Each structure stands twice: as C-alpha cells, then as structure tokens.
Amino acid sequence: MGKGKVYLIGAGPGDPELLTLKALKSLKNSDVILYDALIDYRLIDELKKLGKKMIYVGKRSWDDGKKRQEYINYLLKELTDQGLTVARLKGGDPLIFGRGCIEIEFLEKENIPYEVIPGVSSINGVTSSCAIPLTHPELSSSVLIVSGRADVVKWCKTPLEGTIVVLMGKDTIDEIARELIKLGRDKKTPVAAIENGTLPNQRILIGTLSDIGEKIKRANVKGPLLIVIGEVVEKFCKRVIANAVRTE
Ligand SMILES: C[S@@+](CC[C@H](N)C(=O)[O-])C[C@H]1O[C@@H](n2cnc3c(N)ncnc32)[C@H](O)[C@@H]1O
Numbered sequence: 001m002g003k004g005k006v007y008l009i010g011a012g013p014g015d016p017e018l019l020t021l022k023a024l025k026s027l028k029n030s031d032v033i034l035y036d037a038l039i040d041y042r043l044i045d046e047l048k049k050l051g052k053k054m055i056y057v058g059k060r061s062w063d064d065g066k067k068r069q070e071y072i073n074y075l076l077k078e079l080t081d082q083g084l085t086v087a088r089l090k091g092g093d094p095l096i097f098g099r100g101c102i103e104i105e106f107l108e109k110e111n112i113p114y115e116v117i118p119g120v121s122s123i124n125g126v127t128s129s130c131a132i133p134l135t136h137p138e139l140s141s142s143v144l145i146v147s148g149r150a151d152v153v154k155w156c157k158t159p160l161e162g163t164i165v166v167l168m169g170k171d172t173i174d175e176i177a178r179e180l181i182k183l184g185r186d187k188k189t190p191v192a193a194i195e196n197g198t199l200p201n202q203r204i205l206i207g208t209l210s211d212i213g214e215k216i217k218r219a220n221v222k223g224p225l226l227i228v229i230g231e232v233v234e235k236f237c238k239r240v241i242a243n244a245v246r247t248e
Pocket of ligand 1 (some may be wrong): 092126
C-alpha cells in the first residue's frame with residue numbers, strides 16, 4: 001500500500017471561524033484527525049459530523065511530554081503506513097510554540113510526505129480580536145514573542161541569539177545587518193528573505209547577515225518582503241528551498 005500523507009494544520013486561536021479555507025479543505029481531505037487540547041469543541045463536533053475519525057493527542061494529567069510525542073509519532077507512522085491521510089491539528093499556528101517542528105523532523109526522517117497549513121496564531125489573533133495593536137506608529141515598532149517557560153536570561157538576548165523577523169526591511173537590511181553584527185551577532189547568521197510569500201510567484205533568497213543585503217539588491221525584489229534572521233533558517237534551509245517556487 002502507498003504511503004499516506006500528513007497535513008500539519010493550524011486551527012487558529014480558538015473561534016472556529018478563524019480557521020482558514022485551506023485548513024478546512026485539508027481537514028475535509030483527511031481520513032483521521034489527531035488533535036490537541038486547545039482545539040475548540042465546536043470545530044471537533046463539526047468534524048465528527050463529517051464522519052472523520054478523531055483522536056485526541058493533547059496533554060493528559062497522567063502523561064509526560066516525551067511519551068506523548070512518541071505516541072503521536074507512532075500514530076503518524078502507523079496511519080500513513082496504512083495509506084491514510086492524517087490531519088495533525090494544532091492550536092494557533094502549528095510552528096509557533098507547538099512542537100510542530102519536532103513532528104516535521106520525524107516525518108522527514110521517516111520519509112512521510114507532509115504539508116504545513118499555517119494558522120492564525122494567538123499572538124496576533126487574540127490581540128487583534130481584542131483590538132490591541134502589537135505595533136503602533138508612535139508606541140512600538142517591534143514585538144518580542146517569548147515562551148514563559150524559556151530561560152529569561154536567554155530571551156533577553158534575543159538580538160544576539162533568537163529569531164528576528166523584519167517586515168518592510170528591503171531598503172534598510174544593510175543597516176540592520178551592520179547593527180546586529182556590531183551588537184555581537186555572528187556575521188554568518190543565516191537569513192531568509194521571502195518575497196511574495198504564499199503566492200504562486202514566491203521567491204526565497206537565502207544568505208547570511210554579511211551578504212543578504214547584496215543578494216536582495218541583485219534579485220531586484222519588487223514584491224512585499226519578509227526577512228527572517230536566525231539559526232532556524234539554516235536548520236530548516238533545505239526544506240525552505242525545496243518548498244520555494246524559485247530560489248536564487
Ligand atoms: C503551546 S502554545 C501554542 C501556541 C499556538 N501554536 C499559537 O500559534 O497560538 C499555547 C499557548 O498559547 C496561548 N494561547 C493559545 N490560544 C489562546 C487563546 N485563545 N487565548 C489566549 N491565549 C492563547 C496561551 O499562552 C497558551 O498557553
């Protein structure tokens with residue numbers, strides 16, 4: 001029997017109406033849905049009505065994280081070995097503080113085809129629905145996203161060690177890179193610059209702090225650009241390039 005497939009889907013921050021059309025389509029195309037604790041019961045009920053097999057894999061009082069992840073990995077392999085399409089449904093966006101990255105590593109190791117379907121994260125979904133702007137022309141031009149479980153000393157060093165996402169940085173990337181290097185960030189720090197993200201004409205440029213400015217200039221970027229600075233780019237680089245419609 002051929003291998004099945006996994007959709008790693010973000011369900012949005014809570015309100016089922018914040019599920020994306022693509023997420024809904026992928027859920028409808030799935031045979032089995034493995035879902036986490038933060039998924040709203042109304043969405044679960046709707047999926048059950050569609051006749052989907054639902055398996056809860058969220059936290060339980062009796063298990064630890066490691067055992068739970070092993071169980072999830074076991075299910076992903078077992079079900080896809082049977083040729084089934086599996087939806088792995090996570091709260092918010094699947095790659096924000098949700099261990100989705102660990103599941104991607106497992107799927108790649110086992111050669112299981114997968115697709116990531118982004119979700120509205122609680123980071124912007126919850127705040128926007130409360131009309132709290134994360135940025136403001138006079139009050140805030142940056143947002144720091146941290147896990148409350150992470151070491152405080154570590155996240156306080158975000159410009160030196162963490163991931164930085166720059167919007168509207170096409171014209172100032174040289175200055176940004178220069179200042180980060182001056183602050184002490186390694187000039188070999190990997191950087192991805194994504195033009196027209198999620199669109200058919202998406203392009204991804206991969207470089208380092210020392211050469212990304214030049215690469216962006218040479219690529220004659222015209223569309224909206226999002227720049228990601230940090231080690232996660234290198235770790236997931238091959239995947240980023242494989243998923244790119246065109247890379248430079
Ligand atoms: C394990 S993280 C997963 C985050 C998720 N992947 C995302 O993109 O929002 C779970 C945490 O996200 C926050 N969160 C998620 N949904 C929320 C909601 N509807 N309201 C408030 N906080 C929420 C809480 O801090 C919660 O403990």
